[in-house]
Amino acid sequence: MSDDIARLKEIEQRLLWLSCWTIHNANHLRPVQDGDVKVGGHQASCASIVSIMTALYFAVLRPEDRVAVKPHASPVFHAMQYLMGNQTREKLENFRGYGGAQSYPSRTKDIDDVDFSTGSVGLGVAITAFASIVQDYLSAKPWAKKRAVGRMIALAGDAELDEGNVYECLQECWKHDLRNTWWVIDYNRQSLDGVVREGLWRRIEAIFGAFGWEVVRLKHGVLQRAAFEEPGGAALCDWIDRCPNQLYSALTFQGGAAWRKRLMDDIADQGDVTGLLERRSDGELSELMNNLGGQCVETLSAAFAAVDHDRPTAFLAYTIKGWGTPLAGHKDNHAGLMTAAQMAAFQENMGVAKDAEWDPMATIGDPAGLRAWLDKVPFFSRGTRRQQAPKIAPAGPVLLDDREQSTQGGFGKILDQLARSGSPLAERIVTTSPDVTVSTNLESWVNRTGLFARDIRSDTFRDEHIPSTQKWRFSPHGQHVELGIAEMNLFLLLGAAGLSHSLFGERLLPVGTVYDPFVARGLDALNYACYMDARFMIVGTPAGVTLAHEGGAHQSVGTPLIGMSQDGLAAFEPAFLDELAIVMDWSFDYMQRSGENDPDERTWLRDETGGSVYLRLSTRVLEQPAHRDSKAFRQGVIDGAYWLRQPGPNCEIVIAYQGVVAPEAVEAAGRIGNDRRDIGVLAVTSADRLNAGWHAAVRMRKRGFSSATSHVERLMAELPSHCLLITVIDGHPASLSWLGSVGGHRTVPLGVEHFGQAGTIADLYHHFGIDADAIVSAASALSAGRTIALKAMT
Numbered sequence: 001m002s003d004d005i006a007r008l009k010e011i012e013q014r015l016l017w018l019s020c021w022t023i024h025n026a027n028h029l030r031p032v033q034d035g036d037v038k039v040g041g042h043q044a045s046c047a048s049i050v051s052i053m054t055a056l057y058f059a060v061l062r063p064e065d066r067v068a069v070k071p072h073a074s075p076v077f078h079a080m081q082y083l084m085g086n087q088t089r090e091k092l093e094n095f096r097g098y099g100g101a102q103s104y105p106s107r108t109k110d111i112d113d114v115d116f117s118t119g120s121v122g123l124g125v126a127i128t129a130f131a132s133i134v135q136d137y138l139s140a141k142p143w144a145k146k147r148a149v150g151r152m153i154a155l156a157g158d159a160e161l162d163e164g165n166v167y168e169c170l171q172e173c174w175k176h177d178l179r180n181t182w183w184v185i186d187y188n189r190q191s192l193d194g195v196v197r198e199g200l201w202r203r204i205e206a207i208f209g210a211f212g213w214e215v216v217r218l219k220h221g222v223l224q225r226a227a228f229e230e231p232g233g234a235a236l237c238d239w240i241d242r243c244p245n246q247l248y249s250a251l252t253f254q255g256g257a258a259w260r261k262r263l264m265d266d267i268a269d270q271g272d273v274t275g276l277l278e279r280r281s282d283g284e285l286s287e288l289m290n291n292l293g294g295q296c297v298e299t300l301s302a303a304f305a306a307v308d309h310d311r312p313t314a315f316l317a318y319t320i321k322g323w324g325t326p327l328a329g330h331k332d333n334h335a336g337l338m339t340a341a342q343m344a345a346f347q348e349n350m351g352v353a354k355d356a357e358w359d360p361m362a363t364i365g366d367p368a369g370l371r372a373w374l375d376k377v378p379f380f381s382r383g384t385r386r387q388q389a390p391k392i393a394p395a396g397p398v399l400l401d402d403r404e405q406s407t408q409g410g411f412g413k414i415l416d417q418l419a420r421s422g423s424p425l426a427e428r429i430v431t432t433s434p435d436v437t438v439s440t441n442l443e444s445w446v447n448r449t450g451l452f453a454r455d456i457r458s459d460t461f462r463d464e465h466i467p468s469t470q471k472w473r474f475s476p477h478g479q480h481v482e483l484g485i486a487e488m489n490l491f492l493l494l495g496a497a498g499l500s501h502s503l504f505g506e507r508l509l510p511v512g513t514v515y516d517p518f519v520a521r522g523l524d525a526l527n528y529a530c531y532m533d534a535r536f537m538i539v540g541t542p543a544g545v546t547l548a549h550e551g552g553a554h555q556s557v558g559t560p561l562i563g564m565s566q567d568g569l570a571a572f573e574p575a576f577l578d579e580l581a582i583v584m585d586w587s588f589d590y591m592q593r594s595g596e597n598d599p600d601e602r603t604w605l606r607d608e609t610g611g612s613v614y615l616r617l618s619t620r621v622l623e624q625p626a627h628r629d630s631k632a633f634r635q636g637v638i639d640g641a642y643w644l645r646q647p648g649p650n651c652e653i654v655i656a657y658q659g660v661v662a663p664e665a666v667e668a669a670g671r672i673g674n675d676r677r678d679i680g681v682l683a684v685t686s687a688d689r690l691n692a693g694w695h696a697a698v699r700m701r702k703r704g705f706s707s708a709t710s711h712v713e714r715l716m717a718e719l720p721s722h723c724l725l726i727t728v729i730d731g732h733p734a735s736l737s738w739l740g741s742v743g744g745h746r747t748v749p750l751g752v753e754h755f756g757q758a759g760t761i762a763d764l765y766h767h768f769g770i771d772a773d774a775i776v777s778a779a780s781a782l783s784a785g786r787t788i789a790l791k792a793m794t
């Protein structure tokens with residue numbers, strides 16, 4: 001055995017101990033309050049992947065590589081960083097506790113340099129492929145610094161391959177000539193609930209092969225391979241290959257004597273095979289049968305090191321869930337925990353002295369020698385691998401002079417003008433869309449900037465002089481990444497590109513477009529991207545029942561609530577182009593912020609920290625207001641609302657609208673104005689930001705900051721208490737109905753609560769009660785005064 005392999009084995013045993021101990025400590029030793037539930041076990045999930053992680057991190061990886069670690073291997077990751085001095089004992093002792101090391105590796109909550117968060121299975125796997133595409137994108141750009149190309153690596157549980165997004169990603173990435181991506185599958189043949197179906201490896205090989213991946217199957221460790229060379233070894237090899245997963249697991253759990261009995265029953269021959277078995281004690285036989293490829297650092301490091309190409313590669317590493325622990329192989333072991341007695345025996349087996357449980361070098365004979373060896377491990381050699389990129393200042397809002405336009409149309413024009421400007425900011429914008437590039441108005445941007453591919457692909461229609469409005473030139477210079485119809489992929493790509501500054505040290509400003517209802521189709525990947533603090537702009541368009549003729553399947557209802565409730569995402573729904581221009585300009589700055597300062601005392605929003613942005617837009621063409629560009633107007637648009645029509649001192653009714661129903665609100669205000677006094681119209685551009693500021697100010701007042709006042713509270717403070725508030729939105733009414741609670745005003749929330757249907761905009765606004773008549777009749781019925789006349793219906 002070489003020195004390096006001996007070191008790897010020492011490290012592997014250290015990681016096995018420290019991860020199991022961390023979990024044990026959290027469950028058995030950490031003081032908990034009455035009624036607390038046990039934290040997750042997952043010692044078995046850690047044990048099956050320690051060898052893989054040891055071989056990868058300590059023998060193969062380079063500083064430029066980036067890794068997504070399967071969720072339940074979090075203790076192994078933290079143990080590894082602890083061994084390297086990048087994680088504290090305090091955080092490990094408090095694993096899964098408040099302020100402690102996180103249950104699942106977290107970029108934002110852990111201190112030890114997590115590359116990609118994981119937790120929702122499948123997403124961490126797929127994001128590595130999109131990160132590789134982003135890396136290729138950067139490598140092709142003249143403005144990006146030259147840097148070593150890294151491998152994007154996922155350490156995946158085998159059950160993660162049941163998640164559909166994994167296959168969506170495989171298909172998409174094949175189109176983009178994926179490279180430099182490794183997925184190491186911890187093939188312990190167990191999921192949470194049980195043992196996986198027989199022969200899954202064949203399906204996995206076939207699928208990966210079909211999408212152009214190399215598949216490396218690591219079934220046997222060096223001990224097994226050596227035994228197969230002994231007389232009788234071929235029969236043993238054949239028995240292992242034919243053994244069903246359930247039986248292998250059960251025998252692993254039962255141990256050496258059970259292995260011997262079963263093997264003797266099945267293949268003993270009074271000759272070579274019997275001799276092979278008899279030459280080994282029960283303990284040695286168990287060790288041999290446990291020596292699968294994925295539990296053998298020698299086999300693993302040799303296989304990783306042997307890769308001499310950049311093609312995407314899946315390693316199917318056979319492992320044993322619970323390897324090296326008394327839980328090994330038991331089908332119920334997913335959340336299983338060693339009992340105190342089992343743990344004591346395990347501790348003795350591992351040779352860890354009492355009170356040396358947290359000593360990173362506890363069982364190491366030559367700690368100084370190992371430390372010197374660790375200090376040279378390439379992956380950790382450059383310290384923290386988080387990068388930074390300078391901010392690129394936006395040049396100011398792109399104000400358009402269209403008399404009539406939709407917000408979706410305006411969005412396309414603004415991007416087009418940015419492309420034409422060729423500014424440093426425009427250079428960093430990368431757009432993407434899941435097959436709705438044209439129908440979300442990205443077309444002129446794409447015509448101007450081109451599509452991204454690693455090679456040049458010409459546009460045959462153009463070459464053949466066939467007239468077409470679309471110029472689909474693919475080249476390394478292109479700034480649009482065209483995706484197939486899979487919204488999970490959209491959000492995973494936005495997540496990866498939105499971390500470019502941190503992963504690769506280059507600023508990207510990713511902008512994705514999607515039909516608004518299909519935001520829901522990628523929701524978990526959106527949540528995941530936000531959880532990682534990726535920075536991007538997602539444009540949901542067209543939105544709402546305003547998409548009249550498209551019918552219920554294409555009309556979004558609940559998305560404003562998604563925008564409000566999604567952490568890390570500032571949601572806007574502008575009605576007019578000037579608002580949109582101001583919001584986009586602000587967004588490109590907001591997406592790049594990384595301050596840690598206290599909330600802004602004007603709005604109580606945490607604007608210093610920055611985040612991602614969601615724009616909910618529409619194809620409905622609206623007449624644009626006269627030029628307005630005051631500082632107060634800009635501020636109101638960004639803060640979330642401004643008075644489109646200032647309420648008078650005796651205001652009886654305020655109509656608060658968000659988005660594309662602006663004309664209905666304005667018309668209704670005009671009609672109500674004859675019968676009620678001092679009507680106000682509140683243009684809400686971001687219910688999300690208004691609401692967040694309000695909640696934050698309330699919290700601050702509770703903490704004794706008695707003067708804390710949010711933007712929406714100042715707006716509402718102008719209204720007399722008897723004033724009726726009518727809110728209206730093409731979306732769920734709960735998005736705005738809370739406004740009444742701010743100042744204690746009686747509120748009539750108008751909006752859409754049921755599936756939409758086909759019709760004209762007028763039909764649908766009438767059907768859902770969000771047209772001017774609905775607003776007028778609410779005002780008439782619910783505010784004091786004479787009945788307000790409705791216009792004759794058309």
Ligand SMILES: Cc1ncc(C[n+]2csc(CCOP(=O)(O)OP(=O)(O)O)c2C)c(N)n1
Pocket residue numbers: 044045048070071072119120121156157158159160161186188190191192321334
């Ligand atoms: C999207 C999602 N659904 C369900 C879960 C709950 N869950 C956590 S781990 C797991 C199965 C893990 O099996 P596998 O990936 O094979 O990991 P290992 O056997 O290595 O523990 C499940 C269902 C989750 N984390 N994410």
Ligand SMILES: [Mg+2]
Pocket residue numbers: 157158159186187188189190191
């Ligand atoms: Mg598994």
